[in-house]
Structure formats: C-alpha cells, structure tokens
Amino acid sequence: MATFKAIRIDKADKGTTAALVQFDEAELMDGDVTVRVDWSTLNYKDGLAVTGRSPVVRRFPMIAGIDFAGTVEQSSHPQWKPGDQVICTGWGMGETHLGAYAEKARVKGDWLVALPKGLSAREAMAIGTAGFTAMLAVIALERHGLTPDRGPVVVTGAAGGVGSVATAVLAKLGYHVIASTGRAAEADYLKSLGAAEVIDRNELSAPAKPLAKERWAGGVDSVGSTTLANLLSMTKYGGAIAACGLAAGMDLPASVAPFILRGVCLLGIDSVMCPVEARKAAWNRLASDLDRAKLAEITREIGFDQVFDLAPQILAGQVRGRVVVKIS
Template sequence: MTIPTLPDTYRALRVIQDGDERRAEFQTLPLSDLPDGEVLIEVSHSSLNYKDGLAVTGAAAILHHLPMTPGIDLAGRVIEDRSGTYAPGDAVILTGWGIGERQDGGYATHARAKAAWLVRQPEGTDASWAMSVGTAGFTAMLAVMALEDAGVRPEHGDVLVTGAAGGVGSTSVALLAHAGFTVTASTGRTEEEAYLRELGATSIISRDELPSLKRPLEKERWGGVVDCVGGATLAGAYASTRAHGALAVCGIASGIELKTTVFPLILRGVSLLGIDSVTCPQPRREAAWKRLARDLPAARLAGVTQTRGLSEVTTLAPQILAGQVRGRTVIDVNA
C-alpha cells in the first residue's frame, strides 16, 4: 500500500463571486487553506451529482459561502488523522455532512474532514467504484433498506421508481431488481427504455402518468415506491400505493410542495419514509456501504458509469441540470 505524502499545495475547482455572478475557476492553494478537520485526505475521485451542477453553475445558492470547493462526494487515502481513528494509507469514502455545500468538497486533490464523517472503503473495492456509487447510489441503498424495514416485500406487488433514468433512480432500479422486486420505472426520457430494462425494470411508464392522478385515493397499484422527483409525481404515487405499502422519498426534481391528503395514511396504512443521506447515522451508513459492495459490484455499474476529468466539470455541470447526463459520472480529480 502506498502512503500518500504531505504536499505544500493542492489544486481545486473553486466557485468565486465575480461581481454579480458566481463562476468556477481552478486554483492552486496552500494546504493551510483547507478547512478544519482531524483527517487529511489525498483525494483521487469524486462524482457529478445534480446538486454539484447547481453549485458549479451558480444556478442555485448551494454553496453557503464563497469562495468554496464544490463536490458532495469524495474518495481517497488518508495522509494523517489527528484522532487516531485511521492510519496513513487507509482508503476512505466521504459523502454528505455538508461537504461541497457548507465546507470545501471533493473537487480538489486534497480535503480535510472529521473522522466521524468517514466510512472505510469496503474490502475488495476501489475509489472509482465508490464514486460510481457516490451519494446517488448511497441514497438509493438507504431507500431500498427503508422499504424493506417497512415490510415491503416482492410478493406485495410492483415497486415504482420515479425519475428512474437519473443517478438515484437508475441505481434504485438495479438494487430493487437484484433484491427480487418487480420494478416499474417512471421517466420522461422515452429514449432510455432499453437502458432501464437492462438495469432490471420490467415496465416503463411516462412521467406524465403520475401527476395526472388527482383523487385522494387512486386505484391501488404499488407495493412500494422510491420517489426521486417529489411534487405532483409523489402525490400521484402516494395516492396509488397499496394498503400497508411505503414510499421512500428522496428527491425534489419536480418541486418541494406536496399537495395531497392524509387518506392513504389513515385508510390504507401507507407509510411515507424520509431518506436523509446527509446526516445518516454512522452504523446505518456503514451497513449501506457494505451491502452496496455486495449487491452493486463494479461489473454491474460499468454500463451505467462514465469517468471524466475534473477539468471537464464546468462543461458537464450544465448538462446534468438539463437532464442530459445518464447514470453515474465519476470524476478523476487528477485529470
């Protein structure tokens, strides 16, 4: 195992305030500019998520102060750990906890973080695999685990995944199919039908179908739901979930409002399950990553993953906001 060395400087993609606009530029900075944290990490890979696209383009105020380094995921090796939890050379993963939003994130060659935020890379995996999973895959795994914990089983009927062609959605389809569920994928990208069926979806519905369901209680259809969209899509899925089914809610692509009634809750015993991948407790976090290593090995992700360099992120960011990025994008921070 190669032990990373302590450098004097690091390279980062920084979002700065330029007059009335925010823009991203590459900077070489002294290591002392990194935020506080017990663990210094040599970052090898990050990933591209919708939230990163918002941060890099300045389309939304994702970054709480400027200048800041975006990137809500990172993987690499420990250089030093003042807490004594990790040894130099240990491979670690960091998602959530406000990195790339409140604190400098993964779009840099080095990062600092609290030891309690990190997860050891599962045995037999590498940093590229970890970032092909990333926050999107981790969130999907938490959603699947939440449905299972709520009692949703394959024999209870089809499980619906909304926003199925996106990062969380596509990973959810693959994980649910692997677990034996019959998966229906909802998407606005009709051209992605073959891709979604390859992941394991048995049927595809248009994203327009769910928002059209307006009654408090619709015909019972779904044993469970992973919702990556929110808004009217979630309301329609909720109204059409079967008795004692559950919805794992983790997205806002269609909006943050939820206009519905309590009837599915009190007349069908339907459960709404919130998925928080940011401050997820450490035991749950470790369990999810171990299961991801088992259920979603690198070979299964190869067809839904592309690797691009950090130098390309400013070009990729508007593309993911426009819905032009399929599956997962791993970012090699040294390229």
C-alpha cells in the same frame, strides 16, 4: 505550504463564479484527517453549485463536490492512519465545508467510512452519494416490511443517478420494478438494469387524486412535488414510498387520504447527516447487493475540467446513470 488543483466557487456581484484553480493547502478548513482525493462524482447538487443556479453554497470561497473516495495522508483521529482508503459523502461538503473537487480534502474523521472490502475507490464513486441514497431508501422500505411478494415497486427519475442504482438493486433483490422516466429512449437502458416495466413520467404529472387505483406496494422517489403526490395516491394498502429528491420541486400537493385510508407511509431519506453506523450498513449492502457489471455499464468517467460542461446537463436531466470524476 503546497498548492493543489480545485474547483473553487466564489461570490460575485450577481450570483457566483466557478473556476479550476490552484488552492493553497493552508486555506483548508479544520479537520483531523487529510485525504488525497482520488475520485469524486457529479451529483445534482454539484450541478447546482457549479452553475450557481441555486444557493446551495453557503460559505465563500468554497470548493465544490459533495463526495469523494481517497487515501488518508495525515490523521490525528484514532480510527484512521495514513494509507487507509476511505469514503466521505455529505456532512455539508461543497456547501458549508470545503468539498471534494480538489486533490486534497481535510475533514473530521468521524465523517469517514472505510472503503468496503472488494470495492475499488472508482466503484465507490460510481455509486457515490446518489447510489448511497438509493440504498438508504431500499433499506428503509425493507424495514417497513416491503418484500418482493408484496407486489411491484416504482422508481421515479429512473434514468438518473439515484434511480439507476435503485432500479438495479431492487431488481437484483427480486422485485418487479416499474421504472418511470421522461426519456423514452432510455427504455432499453432501464430494462438492462432489471426494470420489468418502463412508464412515461407523464402518467404521474397530472394533479393527484386523493386516492387513485392501487398500482405498487412501494417505491423510491427522487422527483418530489406532483410526482410524489401521485405515487402516494397509487400505493397499495400498507405500502410505503421512500422520498429522497426534489428535482420537480419542494412542494407536495397531496391529500392525507393515502395515509389515513390505506395506511400508506412516506419515508424520508436524508443522506447528508446520516449517522455513521447507518452509512456503514448501506455501503456494505452496496458492496454485496449491487451488480458490479451493471454498475460499470451505467458509469462514465470524466476529468476535472469536464465538470463545467456536464453540470448544466445534469440539471436538465440529460445525464444518464453515474458520472465519476478522476481527481488524482
């Protein structure tokens, strides 16, 4: 059997190790579709896996990488045939199933989504899991009834992957976007994406009051912890916050007051096990509602070997926008 390049995570005496190796195709896990991976991305969870700073990898050896875009090489699944261009995100890739940082991947056909018409594989991974998650959050807010005339919306971690896409999408849809960031130097960048205001994350870092002054009708939060608690306390009557991240921690030091006195809703966003129909809807929305020129502006490209250098940087909040990884 052939071998191919892959970033392999192995268990070590203390923690894990990560290295670019030749991986034997015979060691790929079960699946009914084999894909030539063309592009992947660098996400926060990828940073954790490659650096070993958090035990996200639960099977060894593991190929890192939680999302890819590529071309079907072999398929016994009725929906897919060789030559089809596909996207795969989540489903435990890079955690329990061999992942995307490899020239080949074998997955279940039910995990795949067709590359939307008009979107290139590189653009799909410029969006990646982060942008897909951001779109799921926007759709959840819309289903809650949020519209631009309800008032401003807030986006936390706005200079990161999820935040950048959420800011750009919400701005294009006509919302007054308040972007929260800990990097003051990124203000011009965020305004170029469509943010109407940029605030310092310190405004949301103090212990949250049960109820604070109403500031926004809704928001997208990728930070969690005290930041999310503050967002909820400042949300207008009947508003909602879509929560999809935990960069600041998994705790939520909040009060029930916003929920029972203002009717605020906390909308949980999961992109890993999201049903396929919801995935298709989100990707189709991204193809139409995300400004392609802005996507290009927030994206940079790296090679396989540069993942190791950027992994610690994304964990430190030093990576702006999106990073695509050229695989094949």
